């Protein structure tokens with residue numbers, strides 16, 4: 001079905017995929033954004049959970065200059081402050097978190113105090129909501145969705161940022177109300193698509209090992 005050229009293109013796209021933390025003001029076209037969303041729609045889902053509701057995956061596309069962007073950033077900041085307070089308490093009783101939680105505490109504190117580097121007013125924010133289901137597999141489904149979108153964005157020469165703090169919004173009523181979704185019933189993830197401002201990419205080489213047994 002697929003040619004060697006198709007196969008090589010897939011490898012090239014996977015190799016080219018990189019995080020972007022600084023965007024220009026250029027807004028991506030609606031057509032390209034729709035293609036990115038369609039790639040997310042095609043991602044696998046936890047079928048046992050999906051049967052509970054008519055629409056188990058929603059995409060909300062918010063372009064630059066929409067006042068919703070400021071509201072969402074403010075909610076991310078206040079949620080991050082609440083997450084830091086929660087983390088500090090957990091660190092008192094969880095020895096693993098005590099040992100390894102400091103980096104996360106610093107990052108969340110920074111988001112709470114200064115906001116995210118890709119805000120204010122990013123070129124295009126996409127929020128994805130996935131029905132939670134009894135098994136709580138929505139986070140995996142969201143990760144698959146995000147990955148499809150990221151690869152598609154890369155293939156379209158668009159740049160991409162993941163916004164992990166949006167994952168904490170599942171029980172944030174003000175956030176769920178923005179989208180008319182019931183609080184606590186959907187998991188969330190979010191990403192920015194746009195065009196990269198010249199920046200030095202500092203990612204470490206991927207330190208994975210393969211064990212052929």
Ligand SMILES: Cc1cc2nc3c(=O)[nH]c(=O)nc-3n(C[C@H](O)[C@H](O)[C@H](O)COP(=O)(O)O)c2cc1C
Pocket residue numbers: 017018019020021161162163164165203204
């Ligand atoms: C689960 C997960 C969460 C991530 N969250 C964020 C995030 O909130 N903000 C961000 O800028 N990058 C985020 N990233 C991107 C990673 O920092 C990035 O993939 C890593 O540094 C490797 O760089 P590369 O993607 O350019 O190869 C996340 C990646 C993963 C897998």
